Amino acid sequence: MQADPRGVLTGVHFLDGDHACCEGALAAGARFAAGYPITPSTEVVERFASRVPLVGGIFIQMEDELAASIAIQGAVWGGAKAFTVTSGPGFSLMMEHLGYAIMTETPCVFVNVQRGGPSTGLPTLPAQADMMQARWGSHGDYEIIALCPNSPQECFDLTIRAFNFAERYRVPVLLMMDEVVGHMTEKVIIPKAAEIEVEPRRHTHKSAADYLPYGTNGDKVPEIAHAGEGYRFHMTGLTHDERGYPNMNASTQDKLVRRLQQKITDAAKDIQLYEEDGIENADVVVVSYGITSRVAQRAIELARAKGRRVGKFRLITAWPFPHARITELAARVKAFVVPELNMGQMVREVERAAGGKAKTIAVAHAGGGVHLPQTILAAIEEAVR
Amino acid sequence: MVSAVGVLLAAKGTVSIMVERCKACGFCVEFCPTKVLALSSAFNSKGYHPPHLVAAEKCSGCDLCGMYCPDFAIFGYRFAAGKADAAAEVDDAS
């Protein structure tokens, strides 16, 4: 369906990533946000606090990230589209409620504008060191969707995508920004509302008597009902059956956990977004995401100018990781070069997918700045040798 | 098994008991204002002694027993005006 024009700031803007993310949320139909101040993410909700009373919605600054990450879920079950925003330390605090959203299949968006860690780390400087946490940070088995914008324009576009995936698959979706993308100012084109595709909430049409909160008709995603509509349903974080009732035994657990995973893995083609360039005859493929992909782009250009056959593979969706595509490429290329603003996180997935068929070279960075193109270029040169 | 008919012309109400839910906490027996209940010597399938009416004629159907019962196993109700009920309803199966 089309976006609600009241939330769409159509036009050509000069915005930083944080601000563009806020506009993306509004365009996607978010009318509730709860947050807690944390650098470098705070501007997202500061803008939302200014904008949403003029659009029709509420922002509440909660007392901590634990509260923020579950207040949004209460709002979702009250009928709204909702999101929260944070950075490293807050992301850690939100892990339990990320798991709650996964278990209860609550559609919502969590934005992490990554900064240096561990712990308080570097509040105002970039890193990409929460990528594995994005995948494994909450306890238990689950699949997650995580998107990585590399520009303010993508902060706008991918926030809308995130909301759409959230509604389509009834999951919390992570938007993994970083401090540079969040604070860099670039041109952002916001189209007319009619040109923005927004996923509606998968609301049930069944009667209260027939509706099962976690029943699926062959498809793996249940239809939703909100509080106050007469469905009188129960929702719990305990392992539950199709009625939503706690049913704590191994067989219910098996059924539930598998379905929660499969609803994502079955839809991999829809969810796994990536950008490829010059892959066909490549000897080396540079795999990158977020701000690092901007630097990698320069390094690839420099390498190609020297006659190297270098392909670019940019992760737009980090999770679920495009394992199959990397495995495919591993059969044809000599090496993958994986620069990241961390000590080696997504590179492990690349290595795993490559299965030993191609070298995997990590270009680590502890965070606090971005790579120099020359550093990545040196790794490319090393790889082609 | 339905308990015996008592002299019920004076009773304004009676109780209904789901014996299988009862865990014999004793709240209903203790707090009935007219002391119409006592724990029986019978057992339910979990081994608890559910209550039974021992002074049915004094039951007003006030439902204080129902308010207290943490197991939702008993409630009281007033008879419709003019009608006397034959016995307390004791539901063995539920």
Add this chain to the structure above:
Amino acid sequence: MSAPNVVNPVEPFLRSDRMPHIWCPGCGIGTTVNCFTRALIDSKVDLDRLALISGIGCTGRVAGYVKLDSFHTTHGRAIPFATGMKLANPKLNVVVYSGDGDLSAIGGNHLIHAARRNVDIKVICVNNLVYAMTGGQSAPTTPGKAITSTMPYGSYEPSFNLPHLVDAAGAVYVARWTTFHVRQLARSMAEAFQKKGFCFIEVLSPCPTLYQRRNKMGDGLDTMKYYKEKSKIRHGAPTPEVGLTLNGEIVVGKFVDRDRPDYRELLHAQMSETLGERYIDETELVCS
């Protein structure tokens, strides 16, 4: 024959397919549910517009047993979930039903902020003085010298006076009853449903399996008799004076009943004042 159409007043509110519940013999949580039910009937709340939200613990299981839109959330976080829900759809009557540990320990921060904000939610806090579900550990409400599984030699921590805490934080309705005071409790709950703003009702309840047993205080019935004997009804008592002690007097009653604008009224007033016509007051944030 008996009257076949007479039904337990609580039964229509229960998920009968989930009976029997998990609570112990002599536990008072079920008793509070009867009072809750009675209050819903008496105050004529639209049951299709009521959301019941609980945390984790024995009392937290109430959500799973009532035939209402009910949400069994995470430990300590029922109140922020309720806040989000109430703000997204103010037409809902939002009730938080949870235990003393859930609400005042891990949930303590959220308790005080929701009271401060005067969010229009009703909080029923069943206080059995321990963490019951996990085996009877100390809670912030455990009275001094009581024995728990984590204070096996007797508690030496000062305990919270919950009415005082929420009163000081800004709650507009504060009451305490015990599971003995079934009629008064039902009445308080009904009052709270009709009142705008953050309402808090503490209900003392036995935990015979853990708290009473470890402290050699008898069973549930003994505890109910203690409540009957040692409770003193003092409506309007100053909340600093209603603290609990081991086996001591229990001050019950309605302590606070005042009016102040609730969170949404404050939000609306401020936005209207600053933005005038430009403020879009969307009452419900329901997405399509």
